[in-house]
Amino acid sequence: MNRKTLVLPAVIGLLAPVLAACGGSDGGGNDDKPIVVGTTDRFAVTKQVPAPFDPAYAYDVGSWNLMRQTVQGLMRVPRGGGEPEPDAAEKCGFTDSGNERYECTLREGLTFADGTPITSSDVKFSLARVLSLKAETAIRGLFTNIDTMETPSKRKVVFHLKSADATFPYKLATPNAGLVSSKQYSAKKFRKGFQLDGSGPYTVDMQSKGGELTKAVYTKNPKYKGSIELQNNKAEVRPFASSAAMTAKLKSGEVDVLGRTITPAEVKSMSENPPKHVSLVESPGLEISYVAFNTESGQASDKAVRQAMAQLIDRGEIASKAYGTAAEPLYSIVPATITGHTNPFFNVYGDPSTEKARTILGKANITTPVKLDLTYTTDHYGTQTKKQFEVLSKQLNDSGLFDVTIKGKPWDTFRGEELKRKYDVYGMGWFPDFADPDSFIAPFLDKENILNTPYDNEEIRSKLIPQSRSEADRLSATPSIEDIQDIVAKDVPMLPIWQGKTYAAARDDITGVEWVLSSSSVLQLWELGRGVAG
CATH class of the missing domain: 3.10.105.10 (Dipeptide-binding Protein; Domain 3)
Incomplete structure (x- = not known):
């Protein structure tokens, strides 16, 4: 099946079932063959960028997209946008009329991927790192309005803000507010290199050569507790030097999905002369x-x-x-x-x-x-x-x-x-x-x-x-x-x-393509499933 789909906010909910039907997804995500997603984002460990995936350091869309799959926040923005919903948290909300006191209760039995229990102290530790390490990327600016953090119980954390901030729930949904373990992340220094651990929907094996990432292989985290429903057991993000090289691998079947960034020339080509068994999705x-x-x-x-x-x-x-x-x-x-x-x-x-x-x-x-x-x-x-x-x-x-x-x-x-x-x-x-x-x-x-x-x-x-x-x-x-x-x-x-505009392309046995990139280019690997080619 060859198709170009325009996904608009007003009709996105209507288009989603149609697209899923085209792919024939079984919805079970039981195929252990990884869904391979191409990207032109490059990831390298250098003197200038020593910790590309540390939540206390990273502040670019490419790094965030790889981090979101593994690092879980208290909140997350739903796939179609809108107000944040609880993820690691069971519930969150302002408890005053001035939007200066924000309280969250963690899900019961929440753990990191290695089985270590997560408590409110881990929440405090994670955000305190962001504030205290003062990365030159200025990521701490998202959280400098935090005055104090209280942990009245193992499952409850209270944020007292210096001034009203109705956008605070959105900030808690960023990867930089992700929960990390003091066993793996130091309070006094960044975690250099490509290591990434958390409590999110996947664990990740990052493979590199010469200081540059060659692939990130994500495997379903059986200990994950949150609001995401995974449509696959394994996914892989593979960087490419160019959109043309990435597109060639899609056409040959070595890559299942194209994420960031498809060039205008490739978009035009796929629109006017759709490759066999390839779909192009356009959204605002x-x-x-x-x-x-x-x-x-x-x-x-x-x-x-x-x-x-x-x-x-x-x-x-x-x-x-x-x-x-x-x-x-x-x-x-x-x-x-x-x-x-x-x-x-x-x-x-x-x-x-x-x-x-x-x-x-x-x-x-x-x-x-x-x-x-x-x-x-x-x-x-x-x-x-x-x-x-x-x-x-x-x-x-x-x-x-x-x-x-x-x-x-x-x-x-x-x-x-x-x-x-x-x-x-x-x-x-x-x-x-x-x-x-x-x-x-x-x-x-x-x-x-x-x-x-x-x-x-x-x-x-x-x-x-x-x-x-x-x-x-x-x-x-x-x-x-x-x-x-x-x-x-x-x-x-x-x-x-x-x-x-946002574009994604995929083999037509892949479902959930309309959700894989949000309007903010947020990568949502968990939405992808493998069905039957049309």
Whole structure:
């Protein structure tokens, strides 16, 4: 069976049974042959990235996707999105009217995969590690609002927050809030290498060569207690150097599912000329791409330079030339489909205009052409990243107002240097920690942000972010969210470019493909099953 399926939130529940029927899944997950999932994400242990799978260190979508299968959190976001539900916990909830006291009760008989009982002390230990180890990735920023943690009983843990935070349940659903054992994870240092242990639905055997991961083999954890129902007993994630190499293995049957990242060219090819026994699934995505700035260094430290770039770029051309139909122009740091989204960059700058950009630079007495080095990562957001920044730099240079040189570096080097503020202008991508506007704001603009940016807007940090988090009804947080977006459009500490779609492809004897990647690109291996080819 050859098919291309568009999965939309409004109809996803209706499509799921149809897709499952096409595959003919037996639902039992009794086949011990692993379901092989390909990815173009690379995983290496380097001096810059020593602990890619330690919950107290890792903060990128690729690592998170491998961690989620093995490390269990108190909460988890259901496969179709929505509010988090208990996983390691039996129940959780705010116990006050101000969203400052959050209490969880663990499931009875909960254990790590090695059989060690899990208690509330393990919960406290796990989150205390994240806070105390202070990883340069800034992952602790998700939890710095925790004031104290109490363990009144072996199964109960109470979080006292410094200020109201209605998004706290979502943060407890991230892999960095995953429960780890003090037997395997030190309180004083990161767990280096590829080791990964927890109480999640799978155990994992990570195989590597030359400091780089070659495959991660997941086996059903018989001791798992949680809300996930596994549709298979074994799955394998296998990294590939390119989308083309990954797709070739899918066509030959050596790979069952393609995850991140299928290039636009491969999407187009599979859409127009579907390979035999291969299915392509498309769904709305929350991935965003943007240019970030060191606002205290180089030419880009001048706000007028950043504003002029915002005035010049043609997002539609960048998206179409680099990604085809797989990306759409984005005029805010908060993507469309997220509550509170507006289009402030279009409202402020309108259509691209060289004359308006020239005026901005002229009023600031800036000599043109402005020379800039723009650095991007060659291997973390897909092979089309280079094309994206070639188009963007050409737009800027063709105006005569800029002289931009682009440089590509591998992620293992890029990320470490970016955190040390070695780049004045650089390209980044983002997959949200959870589907809430806070996850597109605080990681970039709050204290201890993921970019280690020097940009500090007091109104955003001290007033608007706390104000938005105090609203349990997220719709009520919209005014604060809109104000933040407006400030960003005027100050331009970051420049949004596009919002992407999510694609997965699979052999048509595989079921659950429509669930394997969420809109936030969360990998859910447990949804995959093996049925009968159509």
